[in-house]
Amino acid sequence: MSDSRRITVRVADVVPNDGNPRRDAGDVAALARSIAATGGEPVQPIIVVPDGGRWRLVDGWRRWLAMRELGTEECSALCFGRMGDAEEAVCSMATDSKERLT
Secondary structure, eight states: OOOOEEEEEEGGGEEOOTTOOOOOOOOHHHHHHHHHHTTSSOSSOEEEEEETTEEEEEEOHHHHHHHHHHTOOEEEEEEOSSHHHHHHHHHHHOOTTSOOOO
16 A cells, blocks of 8 residues: 555545445535534545546545535545555545445
């Protein structure tokens, strides 16, 4: 797995991953309120890879939607150079506390 780096990205420059298995975003408004209450940025950064001048979202779809709802212009992201490395990192960071995908 390659190294990651923490960067700042423009939320508008992040595009969702077509391979995202989630179809239901749940209560994004509640998540947005939670993010706003903790300073306007999620505790866990989104994970991205470079994609032709934009950033392809690998993990953090609901957080990204909530930040868009809040009008967040920039946020922290964990950036990997390749999709495979990012996906491997997401798998290694997964916990049982996350809602199971359907």
